[in-house]
Amino acid sequence: MGIEPKVSARQEEEEDHVKVAVRCRPLSQQEHQQGHRAIVQTDEHGKCVAVAHPDNQNQPQKCYLFDELFGPNATQATVYNSLCRPIVENVLRGYNGTIFAYGQTGTGKTYTMSGAGGEGQADGVTQNAFAHIFDHIAKCHQDKRFLVRISYMEIYNEEVRDLLAKQSAAGAQRLDIKERADIGVYVRDLLNVTVASAEQCLRIMQLGNANSQKIQNYYVFAHLFGQMFQGTRAGTNMNEQSSRSHAIFTMTVECAETVKADDGRQLLTQGKLHLVDLAGSERQSKTNATGDRLKEASKINLSLSTLGNVISALADAKSPHIPYRNSKLTRILQDSLGGNSKTAMIANIGPSSYNYEETISTLRYACRAKQIRNIARINEDPKDALLRRFQEEIEQLRKQLEENAEAISDTEAENETDDKKKNKTDEEEEAEGPTDGEQRKKQQQKQLE
The missing domain is CATH 1.20.5 (Single alpha-helices involved in coiled-coils or other helix-helix interfaces)
Incomplete structure (x- = not known):
């Protein structure tokens, strides 16, 4: 089908705010051994998270309300079905969708998005989305035909890298971000692979992981997690493996539906799903990073700081300017934040008293994101849009x-x-x-x- 160069947005609009969920992992054995205690309480029924001050028990707890709240015992399936399934359903209808995980290193962002490397209950948002999309396609009538394409990139040191390109080329090639009036912001020369099954998606994602600065060696440690989800990370003090880049996995779902059997006319729609695992948001003082690691941390802080500025500007209706262009991350996610997309944010936090400041920072960040309003439209072929009108x-x-x-x-x-x-x-x-x-x-x- 290949309709991407000529897709426009249907005029019927759905305005909604960014859906925000918080997921709190359990206290780790290491944190317990080091004398840290749990200071986070979660009320999943009331969608409320409360954080106690670690050094002043007389100080009132800080409480925050969100669209969804997942406590230490929440399963991967619960996270997907409660927050992510509606986003993917809308992608299948032709809307753009984005699901991104934000939080400090070690709080479970990559576990939430990519699982523990096996199959079944530990599957993350990405694997569940694969299964969801292809189950839907299998159940559709013959008057609907689908084409699914995937791409996989990471932003490392403010450079966009194609994780599906050959390894030798991936290290050298720097991809540029462009914009066109008909399709919006895109990454030029980014490889898109046509896939026919969830299993094929998984194999290609694993090939991309082998090229990733972020998920390299992640699954070596996955068996240690058990039901305790701690993200992927590399050699800083924050964790055994630190989160050094932003990973963006994109699925494009095109649908051709025969609307009149007598003349064979088809309605073409295109939904695009971004699955984003952001780098860790910890302070540099806790990483003890030097040299290349310090450079990486500075670039990470630039992109996350810009993301925070974009979220703050969008939350403030009076802001005259949204600084999307100040980082590669915010440029690529421009439509996802305040644009043509249905978007969900998963804010991952840890319960430890040691990370009180980072936890409060993440929750404040998430509260601002709740105030962002997007206007999503179904993407369809312009000829069909004109004919529909x-x-x-x-x-x-x-x-x-x-x-x-x-x-x-x-x-x-x-x-x-x-x-x-x-x-x-x-x-x-x-x-x-x-x-x-x-x-x-x-x-x-x-x-x-």
Whole structure:
């Protein structure tokens, strides 16, 4: 099908705020051994998270409300079904969708998005989205045909890298971000691979992971997690493996639906799903990073700081400028934040007293994101959009004609009723004989004679 170069947005709009969920992992054995205690309480029914001050028990807890809240015992399936499934459903209808995980290193962002490397209950948002999309396609009638394409990139040191390109080329090639009026912001020369099954998506994602600065060696440590989800990370003090880049996995779902069997005309729609695992948001003072690691941390802080500035500007209705262009990350996510997309954010936090400041920072960040409003539209072929508008106008005119015909019919019926009443009156008068006036005229004529 390949309709991307000529996709426009249908005029019917759905305005909604960015859906924000918080997921709190359990206290780790290491944190417990180091004497740290859990200071986070989660009320999943009330969607409320409360954080106690670690050094001042008399200080009131800080409480925050969100669209969804997942406590330490929440399963991967619960996270997907409650927050992510509606986003993917809308992508299958032709909307753009974005799901991104934000938080400090070690809080479970990559576990939430990519799982623990196996199959089943540990599957993350990405694997569940694969299964969801292809299950939907398998159940559709023959009048709908689908084409699914995937791409996988990371932003590392403010450079965009294609994780599906050959490894030698991936390290050298720097991809540019461009924008066109018809398709918006895109990454030039980014490889898109056509896929036919969830299993194929998973294999290609694993190939991309092998090229990733972020997820390199992640699954080596995954078996240690068990039900305790701690993200992927590399050699800083924050964790055994630190989160050094932003990973963006994109699925494009094109659908051709036959709307008239007699002429074979098709309606083409295109939904795009971004699945984003952001780098860790911890402070540099806790990483003890030096050299290249310090450079990486500075670049990460630039992109996350810009993301925070974009979120703050969007949350402030009076802000005259949104700084999307200040980082590669915010440029790529421009439509996802305040644009043509249905977006969900998962804010991952840890319960430890040691990370009190980072936890509060993440929750404040998430609260601002709740205030962002997006206007999502179904993406369809412009010819279909024009034809749809003509069909709507024709339908509107047809209804007007029917209404006018009914009005004319009612008027004719009323006129016919009036004529019948008049004719009946004349007949009754003739049957009753001459009136008094007519009798006087006849008497006068007789007298003259």
